[in-house]
Amino acid sequence: MSDTGVLDRLRAALPAQGLITDRQAVRPFETDGLTAIRERPWAVALPETVDQVRAVLRICREGEVPVVTRGAGTGLSGGARPLKDGVLLTLTKMRGIKEIDVDACTATVEPGITNLAISQAVAEHGLFYAPDPSSQIACSIGGNVAENSGGVHCLKYGLTVHNVLGLRVETYEGDELVLGGKGVDVLGVDLLYAIIGSEGMLGVVTEVTVKLLPLPVCKHVLLGAFDTVETAGDAVGAIIAEGIVPAGLEMMDNPAIRAAEDFANAGYPRDAAAILLCELDGTEAQVATDALRVREVLESRGAEVTSAADAATQEQLWKGRKSAFPAMGRIAPDYYCMDGTIPRGELGRVLGDIGRLADEYGLRVANVFHAGDGNLHPLILFDANQPGELERAEALGGRILSRCVQAGGTVTGEHGVGVEKLDAMCEQFDAAELAQFHRLKAAFDPAGRMNPGKAIPTLARCSELGGMHVHAGKLPHPELERF
């Protein structure tokens, strides 16, 4: 079939303005949140119904055109990076709520609805949807499912995978999979777990049933200021060892504290080497006892503690953390956000090493991250207009991820592999493991036309990198360009 044939058929299958092909008009879609990588899509399809999604997939299948699914485009690893010869299937117009079942504590929604809109819609029933990525005002639930996104509160409430009960998925071949439901436990291989976190590689999620939780009656926020990053890191493990699972446990180092303070005036101690923000929630009595114990743990490690029992002060304390990313924009023209996870016990050591690596590369790194989960977000500050800085930032990023793997962790905790971490994947997995991933992909998409080239590197790419699966060393050729 000719290319124009495909476009004509797509146009006929979609609502008016539902297909964008104009070279200028597709520009807003050329990148996701990883703005260093751009590509203009051949066409952008904006379906409004599941039938239209199916039609787009059918037309693309018949025309042998690859498809990249896109939610809100806030992904940080290039997962929704378009293809110049592919259709970008954008689901932002499918943002309805199909059902709120208060008795079951579930909501069934379309994939394009924003994460926050779900919690807002159910708040009147005293319920909320727990996973809360910092991008929650913008990111879509379909994107959250595809990335298995986390947030500030996953230590206690889990990731997307712990809060999604059911999915409807359309495959490239034209099948519809109805997986899970309102908490029904079936036996046998459960494909729900193949889809969650699969980065749009296996199919298009067209409906999501999420679990809703009762809003906590009581919250308490403590801020501990530390003299060294290492003691702050150790305090994280100590709180957990006390038998307390905070709702959120976040850490910021000095560069992050200063930037956030300049930006938001949250009242953070500018001279602290690190701060820990600990949010407790639950029943009033439980929160009160836990708050006392957390204060003891923090103080016994030399921290200066501020605590907030009222909503206004709590919001003030969170303000700095929540504005940390935009604040970076003020102190450096560009930043590169890493996403490795390590065992909590390694926090102090790995943070120290990241500082030393940053010095080695002559770049600044600010750390603001989900300490309770051991999920690091080192922000590498650089200026892309300075020749060589982007490459240096990327090389440093590669070294940091190697360090995470070496510490027993992973190259991505919540942002996904996308196109960004393909090389790092060669280090975390060996050839047989990668081949197994490719066979799993082929089980859902034998033609290989759903989001091709993302998430799992080809074996050829890995062997070109000069070796794979270097468990205890550095990336073989850190000087190589990583994209």
Add this chain to the structure above:
Amino acid sequence: MDSAEELVAMVADCRVAERRIAIMGHGSKPRRVAWGHETGVEELSTRAHSGILEYRPEELVITAQSGTPLAELADAVAAQGQLLPFDPPRFGGEGTLGGAIASGLSGPARPWRGSIHDAVLGVELINGLGERLRFGGSVMKNVAGYDVSRLVVGSLGSLGVVLSASVRVLPAPAAEETVCTRCSASEADVRVRCWARRPLPITGTCYVDGTLSIRLSGGPAAIEPAKVDIAVDESGDAGIWEAVRDRAHPFFGRNDVITRLSLPRGARFDDDDALIEWGGTQAWIAGEPRSLAANVYAETFRRDGDGWTTSRPPVDGTVAKYVERVRHAFDPDGVFVGAGSG
């Protein structure tokens, strides 16, 4: 050769010799699966592949070899004031970590502390090609590659031999109390569903023989007010949770045919003769169900000597097609007996 290498060699040999393998943990699972009728099937036991590999309590993770007895794991974490949140059944007091993962069963706290799917963070697996593969890891958040560790849960050995696994643990509550009240199933149903919408420290509910038992966990500061809140304070039998978990409760002894119903959240279920747990989302009834409401999943068990045989309803046709393809992706030559596909 260590025990893992022996298992790898066995899979590789069987593949070449075109013999099929049935994976056994402790053989404690109350099911006899189809391989009893097949010839040329070798039993692969993970029993010798046992032991805790790593446990750092402050990481809230324990890693152990698949043949490790569940009792050993539970004791190890209890010694550090922690618990296995998915609290898997141990039929006849036995059961291994690998068996719990393969069968995907969770205990009485499942709706509150999560399922075994929720708890698994990483696995080491031998696939049907005889390759030793690692997926996931021992950290809470890990989105590198497809989530094979969770896909393996409940697959009944059809995707491969689990060699070891890392699972999440939780701090044990400072206090725990079981309270009970006598009521009809219908009254229990209404109350339990109403509690589900409120932040209460409930970690178990069980209705059987006209009594609703509730387990409350947390600091003492949380339990006393909760008793007032739910208006139940008669002291109950704390042993009921283990008895129901391990199917050792008298209810299970009374019948030769029992059906497990997995009910949608929020659905009404008020059969006075049933055993109803998990906040009303799992029920056990004597015999076979006469008719099934939409979205209800039923699995019937028949007593067979000292064990049980089970029949499960077929999976939806389209889903079954993809499950079969996924099986093929892990085991292209069909080495593992497909207990997971039926």
